[in-house]
Amino acid sequence: MSGLAILSARAASNRVDYLANKITPNEDSLSQRLIARGLLAGVGLGMRKLPDENDTAWPAAFSRLTGELIEAGAIGGFLYEAITATRHRSSASRKGAIANMAVSAASLSFALYRSRENLKARRDFFTEDFDKLQLTLPKSIAVATVMTGVGTSIGFAHQGTRRAFEQFYGPGFIHTGLARTTNNVFWAGAVTGLYWAGISKIGKSNEKIDPGYAQPPSTPLVSGSADSLCSFEDLGQQGRRYVSDVLPPSLIEATMAEPAKHPIRIFVGFNEQPLYPSGRSEIALAEMERTGAYERSTLLLISPTGTGWVDHSMIESAEFFTRGDLASVCIQFxxxxxxxxxxxxxxxxxxxxxLVWGVHQRLQGMDPADRPRVLVFGESLGAWASSDVVMKRGIEGLDHYSIDRALWFGMPQLARWSAAGMDRPGQLTPDGTVGVFDRWEELELLSVEERQALRIVQLSHDNDPITLATPTLLYRKPDWLGEERGRGVPEGQRWSPVVTFLQTAIDAANAMRDSPGDFRSTGHDYRADTARFVAEGYQLPYTEEQLAAVEVQLRSLEIDRAARMKPAAETEGGHTPSPAKATEEHHKGVHLPHLRGTRTAGARWLQALRKHTPPTTQDLVEAEKGPEEPAETPEGVKAN
Known part of the structure; x- marks a missing residue:
């Protein structure tokens, strides 16, 4: 973070230096340089004071940001020019040299002190919200130095290629413009290529085989089984975890002390139809027919996160509170x-x-008394994607798609739903139909009737960086850093142009830092709130004793699940099977072969391409030689 801030400050300072040099007639005159920087500081101050009564117009906010950067760069340059001149004049004497050293030492000590205080505030923030991070001043200085060095090297490389293109095209205004355009296009292409190469590498984690999730399920009520339309291999890493961890009726009955059914879990992986998104929806609808999903009392339609991950605590809570009479459907995108x-x-x-339209049409052909309730869930990017479906109609959109209720965790600020103000009472969202809460204590303040009237419940922590990250942080102070702050927002955190945006973006990228079984209600960790909000948000019946039992089971299940994800060498006594695979019904069911290796072969269309790869020269040479003669079997040794 410090390295990025240094690079941003250097970029702003370089622009101010450029302007100061342009308006200084005599670059050797100190007084003229100081006057030029003073004028620039005045211009920046004027832009920073530009009025905006409601602070909503982005041009005014952007102008204030520009003014603040110009002002800071001009003042910094003014001090640099003055101190440099004073140092040169006083360094000739011994006293002057000592004074210069004292000033430098004092400046460095003050910078280290401020860095230490800021680091302490960041450590306290992370310790409360996420896992404890090893934040030390020497480590931070080293990281900042490396980041600054890398950024500076990239800047020099950009200038070097620009000079090379300028030499290639030759002198002249048009040639210079063409050279710089070519240079920018070259760098844009290189950055884009590196970006896609990087995320393609990251995307291969979808093909990773967890040791504890290599065995396909045997029950026909989940995807990836022998009867399923979806291949267990194509479900992807998150999909294999999702279908394998379905709760067996015995566990639900033991926890809720009531009879239970076997839940249905449907998951369609990205690799099932990687080039045809509509095909994934069609397969999901066909899987619902195959498993008898419409015979259940409740349908839960889930939009996952970017990796296809579904909050296991959420789906397990839903299966507990519905007593297993639930069919959940998720499609990876x-x-x-x-x-x-x-x-x-x-x-x-x-x-x-x-998916929701297909379910709606299917329900229209059923007797109203036999129709199941339709619930929607999304977390993070899944909340964004699913909320967009009903965004233009608001609460009427739920009825349009036969949706009874929706529950969204960690709705990104970038989502259209949030940007359009749909999370507040309005024409499309009548008062009392939508509620946004930070924790259970806020929802608890509503009466039973008010909770029943809610159609959409949003759980968004006040200090969740994903719900706070927005481009306006670049140039405008957000409300959540005002005098009245939400739960968990550090009192010492202040808004700084560009820096706060970068800081929040980095926090959002590292938001999913949690420890198995250690549920907390802070940041982007919603596990401690999940059970209660699932029961209340979907209006599912429960008692306080049942809720307490579910909370215990959720933590135990997560600890076991984390162990199944580890390599066999890191587990003592082998992996603990998921509850569904420890039942007698699983052992009696039809078993498909285990997945082998550490990764699957990827999408089937890519496998087909690999099979039709043109033969290499070595392949042609070996083909001309023909098959090798089998080696003679020594006497006394039986041939295989």
């Missing part, structure tokens, strides 16, 4: 972490709309 999958929201929205 990406393979990358959410902060790298923003371009995939459109595909997620498209396939989720096709």
């Amino acid at each position: 990406g393979r990358y972490p959410s902060f790298l999958s923003l371009q995939k929201v459109r595909a997620g929205r498209q396939q989720f709309r096709q």
Whole structure:
């Protein structure tokens, strides 16, 4: 973070230096340089004071940001020029040299002191919200130095290629413009290529085989089984975890002390139809027919995060509180972490709309008394994609798609739903139909009747960086850093142009830092709130004793699940099977072969391309030689 701030400050300072040199007639005159920088500081101050009564017009906010950067760069340059001149004049004497050293030492000590205080505030923030990070001043200085060095090297390389193109095209205004345009296009192409190469590498984690999730399920009520339309291999890493961890009726009955059914879990992986998003929706609808999903009392339609991850605590809570009388459906729309999958929201929205519309049409052909309740869930990028489906109609959109209720966790600020103010009472969202809460204590303040009237419940922590990250942080102070702050927002945190945006963006990228079984209600960790909000948000019956039992089971299940994800060498006594695979019904069911290796072969269309790869020269040479003669079997040794 410090390295990025240094690079940003250097870029602003370089622009101010450029302007100061342009308006200084005599660059050797100190007084003229100081006057030029003073004038620039005045211009920056005027732009920073530009009035905006409601602080909503982005041109005014952007002008204030520009003014603040110009002012800071001009003042910094003014001090640099003055101190440099004084140092040169006083360094000739011994006293002057000592004074210069004392001033430098004092400046360095003050910088280290401020850095230490800022680092302490950041450590306290992370310790409260995420895992404890090893934040030390020497480590931070080293990281900042490396980041600054890398950024500076990239800047020099950009200038070097620009000079090379200028030499190639030759002198002249038009040639210079063409050279710089070519240079920028070259760098844009290189950065774009590196970006896609990087996320493609990251996306291969979708093909990773967890040791504890290599065995396909045997029950026909989940995807990936022998009867399923979806291949267990094509479900992807998150999909294999999702279908394998379905709760067996015995566990639900033991926890809720009531009879239970076997839940249905449907998951369609990205690799099932990587080039045809509508095909994934069609497969999901066909899987619902195959498993008898419409015979259940409740349908839960889920939009996952960028990797296809579904909050296991949420789906397990739903299966507990519905006593297993639930069919959940999820379609994967990406393979990358959410902060790298923003371009995939459109595909997620498209396939989720096709799913809910297909379910709606199916329900219209059923007797109203036999229709199941339709619930919607989304977290993070999944909340964004699913909320976009009903955004233009608001609460009427739920009725349009036969949706009873929706529950969204960690709705990104970039989502259209949030940007359009749909999370507040309005024409499309009547008062009392939508509620946004930071924790259970806020929802608890509502009466039973008011909770029942809610159609949409949003759980968004006040200090969740994903719900706070927005481009306006570049040039405008946000409300959440005002005098009245939400729970968990550090009192010492202040808004700084550019820096706060970068800081929040980095926090959002690292938001999913949690420890198995250690549930907390802070940041982007919603596990401690999940059980209660699932029961209340969907209006599912429960008692306080049942809720306490579910909370215990959720933590135990997560600890076991984390162990199944580890390599066999890191587990003592082997992996603990998921509850569904420890039942007698699983052992009696039809078993498909285990997945072998550490990764699957990827999408089937890519496998087909690999099979039709043109033969190499070595392949042709070996083909001309013909098959090798089998080696003679020594006497006394039986041939295989």
